[in-house]
Amino acid sequence: MKPDYIVINTLSLLSKLTGIGKYTFEVCKRITKLGVNAEIDYFYGYYSKKLYMMNIPPSGKIVKKIKGYLSKFYLVKKMTRESLLFVSRFSHRSFDLYWEPNIVPLEHLRSKHLITTIHDFSFQHYPECLPKENKEYLQRYFWKNINKSDRIITGSHYIKNEIIDQLHYDPARIKVIYHGVDHDNFKMYDHSLLQEFKIAHKLPEKFILFVGSIEPRKNLKNVLMGYNALPEAFKKECKYVLAGFSGWKNKEIMSIIKREGKNIVYLGYLSNLELAYLYNLASAFIYASLYEGFGIPPLEAMACGTPVIVSRSSSLPEVCGDAAYYVDPLRVDSISEGMYKVSNDSALREGLARRGIVHAKSFSWDESARSHLSLFNEVLHQ
Numbered sequence: 001m002k003p004d005y006i007v008i009n010t011l012s013l014l015s016k017l018t019g020i021g022k023y024t025f026e027v028c029k030r031i032t033k034l035g036v037n038a039e040i041d042y043f044y045g046y047y048s049k050k051l052y053m054m055n056i057p058p059s060g061k062i063v064k065k066i067k068g069y070l071s072k073f074y075l076v077k078k079m080t081r082e083s084l085l086f087v088s089r090f091s092h093r094s095f096d097l098y099w100e101p102n103i104v105p106l107e108h109l110r111s112k113h114l115i116t117t118i119h120d121f122s123f124q125h126y127p128e129c130l131p132k133e134n135k136e137y138l139q140r141y142f143w144k145n146i147n148k149s150d151r152i153i154t155g156s157h158y159i160k161n162e163i164i165d166q167l168h169y170d171p172a173r174i175k176v177i178y179h180g181v182d183h184d185n186f187k188m189y190d191h192s193l194l195q196e197f198k199i200a201h202k203l204p205e206k207f208i209l210f211v212g213s214i215e216p217r218k219n220l221k222n223v224l225m226g227y228n229a230l231p232e233a234f235k236k237e238c239k240y241v242l243a244g245f246s247g248w249k250n251k252e253i254m255s256i257i258k259r260e261g262k263n264i265v266y267l268g269y270l271s272n273l274e275l276a277y278l279y280n281l282a283s284a285f286i287y288a289s290l291y292e293g294f295g296i297p298p299l300e301a302m303a304c305g306t307p308v309i310v311s312r313s314s315s316l317p318e319v320c321g322d323a324a325y326y327v328d329p330l331r332v333d334s335i336s337e338g339m340y341k342v343s344n345d346s347a348l349r350e351g352l353a354r355r356g357i358v359h360a361k362s363f364s365w366d367e368s369a370r371s372h373l374s375l376f377n378e379v380l381h382q
Helices: 017-031 061-071 074-088 131-146 156-165 189-198 220-230 232-237 251-257 272-281 295-301 316-320 332-344 346-360 365-380
Strands: 004-009 037-045 096-101 109-118 151-154 172-177 207-211 239-243 265-266 284-287 308-312 326-327
Touching: 004 284, 017 295, 017 332, 017 365, 037 061, 037 096, 037 189, 061 109, 074 251, 096 365, 109 295, 109 365, 151 156, 151 365, 156 295, 189 272, 207 295, 220 251, 232 332, 239 272, 239 365, 284 295, 284 332, 295 316, 308 316, 308 332, 326 332, 332 346
Parallel strands: 004 037, 004 096, 096 109, 109 151, 151 172, 207 239, 207 284, 239 265, 284 308, 308 326
Antiparallel strands: none
8 A cells, every 4th residue: 555645844953942842752752663664754944754853962062152153143043944945946856644743733844734833822822921933933934734634633622622713723723742751761770870979960959940942931030039938948958950951032141040059059041861860859849830732841740740730821730730730920929938838848749759650651652653653644544
């Protein structure tokens, strides 16, 4: 039987993996192992049969400086993306199915069928939190292209309801597929390994952890204010550690981190294994985001046995269930109280950790990939 031809946009894998890149990579990695009767091409500005990540930091001080300098300029970034996409327009290839995992279908990827993943409507609700080039791109092309989709995938019922409200899209054509946790990586580790990591990174004995991009939607300003409002004795004993891509529009946040350096530690971007060690070592994990379509880090923390604090907002209660302690992201006192209580109440901590480990087991990238593939086959053979 002639195989189907599928194309997947993997442009998000060309930079450090954040939420969408991780989702794309984890699902694609597993789809190829499920015995799919299809030829899959990955689109990186050109077509390739290989799935890979350009997730390698630049070598050499000069290269790092040049890359950092250029990345700050909107026109350079815009011209790079548009040049890459312009060249690919000259390809005459056509596919049976195109899966767009990154919200906006590309116009020049020709296919009989289109499936698009919508992660959230942050560009609509919080446009001020986005870099200029991202905001302009999404506002220009999302509304224009999204209704070409045969099906829409989303990571939560919360966002499914937003899709129905925003797009007036047929609910029967929206598939909720939860994201997963890589349980081979995010798990509880041996004490000796963790101690080596702690010493190598000069980590404090006790700390509250955040993992994610350092950008406005993550509500880090309020969290930092909440932490700073805690008693000096508490801060002396329990530090606040952040890890993740440096993000955007974070000048004020980074200045606070620098100013409060004795109590606040920023580690930058870490590998998945390093993150797993960090989750294991943390006294508590906080994710008081303003708005999330899913929220992978809280589940990763749970899988590592870490007590989790999250916002009672958007999709987070749906995803975290009864395995998290909830705070109001708009109230600094609520955030402060949550950090203090979870850090000091051993019975609460133990209960959250126990429930979190069990809860995280119900989220699997293998299951997520199977659900994606099932939908692909449904659309291809309808």
